[in-house]
Amino acid sequence: MSGTPLILQPLSCPDARFGSRWVGRRLQFALTARLAKRVSYHFYDGNPLPEPGTCQPCLVTVELHPEQHRSDACWAWETEWPDGAPLPERLTYLIEIEHADGSRHRILDPWARECWGGERWEQPLAFVQTANGDLQIRVRPHGFRFEGMRRLATVRPEPESRHRPAKPKLPLEQSIVYETHLRGLTRHASSPVLPAERGTYRGLISVLPQLRKLGVTVIELLPVFEFDECENPQKHPETDQPLVNYWGYSPLLFFAPKTSYAADPRNATAEFQEMVDAVHEAGLEVWLDVVFNHTAELDEEGPSDHFKALDPESWYLHDSGG
Known part of the structure; x- marks a missing residue:
């Protein structure tokens, strides 16, 4: 579906779960962003593996409206996939938020259950959005200082339910x-x-x-x-x-x-x-093995993938020095 224009009508969906998921032919999204005054979603074709030196056209940008899509700190919406159109195998997206001070941030959905950009071990990529919304895919240097984003969120139709073996209950x-x-x-x-x-x-x-x-x-x-x-x-x-x-x-x-x-x-x-x-x-x-006391955003000198841009005081503990 690369390069195919989409028209997605954002409808209110207050019961959407955080992140993104398909519910039948409805595609739902939710994000907590209490500091944001504007939120938009930019979509791309996530089917091909990202290749350095290529450019992914933006399929569609969806602008949310606070009066319709926001409840307290949560922004939530859904769209009905057009009748007769096959569900996309894989959509990739980034989220853009704007704060009251006018600053804009492109972020990775922190609730994403799949992502685009880390398919090959030790191949550091960066996704840089151009003025028209397209994505340039570049090789970036090792380290945590780089331009652009290092991952994008991906959403795909839910697989058919199947029997899964029960986990053992061992003392x-x-x-x-x-x-x-x-x-x-x-x-x-x-x-x-x-x-x-x-x-x-x-x-x-x-x-x-x-x-x-x-x-x-x-x-x-x-x-x-x-x-x-x-x-x-x-x-x-x-x-x-x-x-x-x-x-x-x-x-x-x-x-x-x-x-x-x-x-x-x-x-x-x-x-x-x-x-x-x-x-x-x-x-x-x-x-x-899950550790919650540090993330890929490291410290104040580290990159900003999502939590820092969304609401650093809500996501991270701060000492008296900030």
Whole structure:
């Protein structure tokens, strides 16, 4: 659908859940932004993988109106997809907010469940919006100082419901926990996993028999939500090669599985669910390592992806110095 113009009529939807989702043929959005006086959504075709040096045309911009789409701090809306038109497989979007002081900020939807821009491990990209709303896709340097955005939110139709195995209910005192880094677990060349699946959600499925032989009852995964491994500005002291944030303790999105951990990065959510289901079918539990006391926005010197622009005093604890 690249380049196809869209006409989306924003209707009031006070019961929309935060983020974005399809409900039948209705596409719903909600965002908490108490400091914003204006909010708009810019949409792009999220089907192709982002390629450096290319430009994505803006399909449509939707302007929200406070009297219709705002209730207290929440901005919410929905649109009916045109009759007869197939639902888009994948829409990507950014949100633009304007504060009372006139400052404008382009942000990543913090409730996004999928994203666009992190499909390839250690390929730092930036999305720079032009005056007409189109997106230039560029290679950016390693580190946290860059122009543009490093991820965009993605929304796609909900998959058909299917039976999923129940998670085991094991007594905590009997738990034998195997803590691991999902990529590191099967990435090495000596791994018995298929080369195309090493370091991925599917790779973990392949080694479940070995883990069961160890007597493990719980697999605890170091961060598997979306983070930017290229935020590390440091270089190796001997090779001068850029270092990465391998561990992921600075999340960009708390609700989106790490895209580059998927064998098929266009279907990271489905692969993550398949992995969890396989672990449960093997009689094991899955624990996720989640840390909320720091994010990809780092400190006051770090980038502004969403929380800082939306409402830094609501999202972050501040000391007496600010």
